[in-house]
């Protein structure tokens with residue numbers, strides 16, 4: 431059997447595509463951990479942030495020596511950077527054999543055959559409108575998987591002014607509900623108990639397709655699948671967060687009480703320039719309503735600091751918003767110009783040192799809020815889906831609460847809790863996790 435080394439950068443959508451790539455290659459290739467051992471090297475890339483793109487280039491450059499030593503290996507770049515750069519990648523890295531856009535990963539086998547037959551590099555970045563990805567279920571044998579991700583839609587129509595996604599992933603298209611349900615059912619048969627529905631903007635699922643359910647309706651359909659215990663989803667656009675979807679958090683028992691709702695900025699002026707399609711007030715009103723419907727919901731968000739033209743006053747609005755909402759966790763980034771995105775043409779770029787300083791203030795503020803929220807769990811009993819022994823402290827078990835907090839906990843020896851749903855009593859907190867003690871099993875693995 432040949433060996434494939436696959437390195438993934440970026441978001442959950444990319445992880446999902448990487449799992450599909452491995453599934454499509456199985457039977458001919460087995461994954462390996464070292465590029466030196468591989469017959470096929472694939473870098474699945476992300477171009478949403480400049481830093482990730484730069485890492486991809488540096489990694490692709492490093493493989494040049496490997497190719498010189500073993501010309502028979504096939505080296506490819508897949509994903510968003512491949513889509514964005516196309517042929518240019520071959521000019522920059524003449525040792526590459528393959529440039530593969532996200533829609534084309536499903537043709538990997540036939541394209542590899544073509545490369546082996548002709549020994550000529552291939553660039554496949556065509557995008558088809560109305561593209562329907564086939565149902566590909568990763569082979570999970572022997573791994574006792576607990577969680578899995580399922581893409582429910584591809585692309586995005588929103589054109590936020592800082593974002594490259596609509597250009598590299600294409601326009602928004604939803605997968606048919608029957609494909610999604612079939613894929614989840616296959617995963618559940620293999621032991622998956624928690625599924626995360628993925629898309630760039632999941633809550634606009636089905637809006638463009640005639641006869642498709644709404645996202646809230648799809649959630650209810652997924653919840654009907656027997657032996658599936660938990661459902662999550664990401665990412666949502668605040669503008670498309672409907673009352674029906676908010677009510678699903680209270681009504682669909684399998685839907686975990688966690689919502690990632692990217693706000694990006696607390697300043698209306700900046701939100702307008704970002705083309706986000708909502709105001710600070712509208713966003714906060716949705717949060718208020720959501721908490722009214724589902725008081726225990728945990729919230730996370732994305733923040734961009736240093737967007738072109740962001741003044742100290744705009745930035746202060748973001749800090750006030752963080753104080754007001756009190757997210758459980760945030761993902762914050764310094765703004766960087768991205769190819770095609772409109773904001774790269776905006777003047778008034780914020781200097782790097784100002785961005786770095788603002789990012790550090792965001793981190794300091796959020797660290798305090800996260801710690802306060804984590805401490806509020808002490809003394810409570812929480813439901814945890816156990817993923818397995820902790821990687822850093824194997825004497826402890828690890829899993830997540832419904833609110834998506836990581837819990838490390840002790841349990842009596844001899845119990846095999848992997849894949850079980852248990853109650854854990856929280857006794858302490860770490861920087862990014864809760865610590866506790868096993869109480870009882872709700873449902874066995």
Ligand code: SF4
Nearest residue numbers: 586588589590593595
């Ligand atoms: S909603 Fe905006 S930020 Fe998100 S993928 Fe679409 S364009 Fe990018």
